[in-house]
Amino acid sequence: MKGFNQFLLSGVAAAAMIGCAAPAMAQDAVPADDAGNDEIIVTAQKREQSLQDVPISMEVVTGDTIEEMGVNDFADMASYVPNVAVQTTAGNDVIYIRGFGSPPANFSFDQAVSLYIDGVYAGKSRQTQAPFFDLGRVEVLRGPQGALFGKNTAAGAISVVSAAPTKDFEASLTGSYDFEYDGFQLSGHVSGPISDTLSVRLAGRIVDNDGYIMNRATGQKNPQTKQQLVRFTALWEPSPDFDFTARIEYGNQDIKGGVTVADAVLLAPKLRQSRFLETSALGEEGIRGETLIASGTANLQLGDYTLTSITGYSWFDSAMINGFDQTLPNPPGGVTSNSTYNSYPENFDQFSQEIRLSSPVGQPIEFIVGAYYDTSDYHLDQFGGFNISNPTLTYFGLLHTFFDQKTESFSVFGQSTWNATDSLRFIGSLRYTHTKKEATFDGERIYGPYNLRPLTQAQGKRSEDNIDPSITAQYDVSDDIMVYATYGRGSKSGGFVSNTYGTTDATFQYEPEKSRNIEAGVRASFGAITANVSVYDTKFSNLQVSVYNPTTSTYQTGNAASAASTGIESTFTLKPSRNFDVTTSLAYQDIRYLDYPGAACLASQPLSECNPASPASIAANNIAGSPLPYVSDFSGSVQAHSWVPISSALELDVTGVVSFRSGYFNSDTQDPVFGHQSGYAKVDLRVQLGDPDDRWHLAFVGRNLTNKLTAGSVFRLPFPITNVTRSIHYLEPARSLAIEAGVKF
Template sequence: MKVRTQILASGAALIAMTGTAPAIAQEAEDQAPAARSATNAEIVVTAQKREQNLQDVPISMEVMSGEKLSDFNASDIKSVMNYAPNVFVQSTAGNDVIYIRGFGSPPANFAFDQSVSLYVDGVYAGRSRQAQAPFFDLERVEVLRGPQGALFGKNTAAGAVSVVSAGPTATPEGAFTALYNFDHEGIDISGHVSGPISDTLGARLAYKLVKQDGYIRNLATGHDDPEIKQQLARLTLRWEPSNDFDYTVKAEYANRDVVGGITVSNPLTGGQHPGETRYLEQSPLGQEGTATESVMLSGVGNVALGDYTLTSVTGYSWFDANIINGFDQTIPGGGGAVTNNSVYNSYPERFDQFSQELRILSPVGETFEFIAGVYYDRSTYRLDMQQGFDIKNLFGNPYLGRIDSRFNQKAESWSVFGQGTLNVTDAFRAIGSLRYTHTKKKADFASRLIYGPFALRPISSADGSLSEGNVDPSVTLQYDVAPRVMVYATWGRGSKSGGFVSNTLGTTNATFAFEPEKSENFEAGIKSTLFDGKLVANLSAYHTQFKDLQVSVYRPQTSSYLTGNAASATSKGLEGSLALYLSPNFDISASGAYSDIKYDDYPGAACLATQVADGSCDPNDPTSIANNNLAGYPLAYSSKFTGNVTAHARFDLSSDLKLDITGIAAGRSKYFNSDNQSPDFGVQRGYVKFDLRVQVADQDDRWHLALVGKNLTNEKTVGSAFNLPWPITEVSRAILYLEPTRNIALEAGFKF
């Protein structure tokens, strides 16, 4: 109750107002000329493939400007959580997974397509390591809640995140920023140069270098885990030989090494109390951490065909990555430290994707407006898994073992889509959208015993293929009840393709494939801009149901995952925010959400911890699991309440200097962060985190000096948790993925 009250007091109670904090969108997804905001409330977005004022878009969405994200050194998708209620990013040693309204694709099965898809400059990036470089030098990030199947299409059953990077400027400019983090004892350096090369060609080059230590002390190595070493670069060229044609090419490269992990041990009872130390020696597979190299290319062209515009979006992405996991070996309860690594694994990955979209836009201002297009992509993916055991006291005998597996997949999809808007009157619009997507996949899996006297996991193989089609329609009614006050109602469906189990040992043909999942959403909302833009107040209510929900749930009894389709689940709630621009030197915004999400029907589910405790489900009895049903139980990784408050004030110190102070309070109520929803080790208590930026700059922003503090109250939160049981480890324990603790940095920069 205390945390719930904190969140409400921080502004999450403004659930009755949905929208966003201030953002300045300067460049559309298709790289058309920037549309500037005339008032604080006029934020231009491209959520419907056109430049539109955010307040005119009938979607519950949040928008963060690149400047706002940069102010608090946002480096990845997890940073968006602070600004977008009802959005959660799960941290694990595998893939970081985005959840919207409680729905997402669990990270355990690496080959899952995501229910919330990321788009970078219009290019689909469905895997977290596919886009290592997008969160720097940005124009904006758009978070769209609910199914977006009609216009975005590719696997957006729960929502979509669209990242738009900064483009070339009409006049020469540049910037350089250097940050030193006192707690992580390292640097973060970034900069860009931009401007015209000729009358028809503009360019922008951006670069970022990060080298910082971590926030968890590894007592075995004397190292602060996880150390981050990262290089990012992006080159953008925009060619505009005439008013009827332009073409923009973006090429970005990322090299990211993470040395060490983020797991700490915790007792299985007594709740989550993560420490900031761990004990983990190097395993036979190598040094724990991740190493990723990625490339993303995009080409966006616009051709004027009379009053119509033909747009082409071409994308290519590639990554090569390796994840090596170990698990903290500090024995909970004062038992000291063991010197062996009881279990460890590695996941080398290789992926490439090509995509092409063509769409045509009709002119605006007509009685009937439309967007129509076609889309195609193909990809290949290879995942190796290397899993080892070093158990010294297994039934009184030492045991060393290693089992490897390989998964290969080829995928191809195409779709046709369209959206039409009938302007019945100047105030009333009816919008209909439809997309058909066809997907083909072919995959194979094989495992083998490398060494060991016997296998703790069955050795198996599988292969399969699928060919499926999905139809995603939507209908929206939109009415302007007053100048700058709009109401809307939407019905829509989304879908995510089926697939295969990629990294569960013991997989056979019978358990290899899973079906597509589908969502249906009902939503109604109001968006209002009042008092000449000084007040922005929005509200939305939604009811979203998933059928054949794809899940992958950890079973500690066998230290394996059950992957397949749950029957159905429903999420319903409210989303909202309020923004006040009280003066040119002061503004405050708050956004919040209430969510109620439960399984409607989930037969054959793995036992929850409470079911084991009350005897209603026996995890060692296949018949008991087959008869288990989680209908009425909540889903993990979802809070009832989420919200944030942002306040900014500016003070003129003199005719030459100014002081800017920006504070953010972001929080959420408690949620289960373990698959088995353990009330002991699997509950993250509610929290509020406070960030603060204090900046001194000249009046023209040519230079600045800032002190930036994140998580100032040092809240120790856990992104994910699971039970590592005996005999996999010598002492059964909970493994917690600890999120970053308090850190304070000094930043200096200049522009030219």
């Protein structure tokens, strides 16, 4: 009874903390094995398990790898996880797993790849803009995860787990200077016990760099990035039957300048680290924002059962101003010639609560049951302006649209495992979700004529139910080999068009998308060799899409009827000695639209087949059989690590990574000339000197050593809003060369 009272009191305490800055519940990072072995413990099935025992195609990027290789965000992380890609845009990056994700053009999309930050669901990409720091690990689960992770996991789920407080005192401080970006990073943490029952951890990071693209208009590098992050974690363990973890993380960022560079449209792009853009009418280009994620997790032992409560709060306030490289200076007099610019201020807050009950393991029947609730409010402003003066068009105008959405969802879920024999298991899962949304869209003309963009109004309500089942058969061939086969479904809720001019009630809503996944895999460990392989067939119906039409300079948002992806994923690790290991991850996929009536025209289609200026022609268009954009057929990485003792007081540690992708379309219209990114490989390297007790280190850290320039996405900026039609490329990070030093206590 005492433990149950503690559980109830912790819920009250969590609610009070959320009211004034918010804790929320989370999965704790699992500490490294004290014995020093290399077993990776994950919580992908809401229990602590060895990675080799989990019947899911998944990868884990450890906190050590994230720290050592300078992995600051999901785009960096994608280099280490095949079949995961990030579409880079102006601060609204999108994660794709197995070729499926939610396009960035419609800001109100929930993500098809759901993110969980210490157990808190993050459905908006802006909730995750802060760089990674002080993490335990990142778990990447490929394919629908509709049962246990639940909300909007049609393509997969990513769980970010921060480092936990420690029982013994420890501290670290690490600083680096980047010679290419002319900037520094400083990070550190302090962790240890306050009393016999309370441990805390305080971690922070500061980033200040000048970017990798020279803006010839200002003489400064873009994007200039300043970020500050701090996270406080407290672990309270008043009894063996109860523990409570509270976390609160605050992030602030100010990014000046953009990542777009202009090029031709009739020739293959020659990407360069140079742009020309002066301050737009909306102010200095860039992104500024604040984020807050708070969590509190309570675990209560009820005999052999565990009752878990996870309470979460997430908030962000952000504003993005975009300009597009004009390539030429302004004319005399300071009037900006043919410039296009926009801005997207956003505000979001979310509260969530999950409760689940877990049975003991090792029984003939094991189960997890629970319920989840969340509610959120989202507001988006859109300012779009044009300063155009040429023989065809003279237009100086600024429009403002505003979008408000309220969301409420509730779900119940369960998973049961039948241990038929010591070697054979059957796992069944089911989640029911009810979602309600209501939204409004409106606009105003701040100044300018009335003939360029229509201003409309729309409002709507949605109420929908989704059921996501899965079933898995898992068999231990031996102590070292496990095979599995899975059938599962996932879903993502429908919603509303948030930032398309001319939106009306008739075009305001899009339908929920659903996925079906059939997968089989093997996980094997043979001493020095670990091999994990999976094959899959994934199909989406009512795939949510948003495609830019450069002819009308508008976005077309809705649903594609169906698309499918089939492929194979593999990871092989060889550890011939304690001093050397090699990990190779490879993936292949074939992804196509199966049926897409009413699709926006592809650049390869002749006007006789599809005319982008004709609504009737677009309505009759079907691009079934075409590939999806932003997706490579092949992707992978090779990572080699060597540790060499130089003397009794000095060690050399070297890690090299080569990551690669085959060519892919990086434009919505799949233009074969300017809108295709050719295949590439990028090389990362870390060379470190340190002492055997890991008390200090000095390292060289290089990312993209060969300075391979690539574009995450591209679109065509058409005449007459520009004198010369040109392509606008979002340039991904260039070479980084840094010296790092750190100490631990």
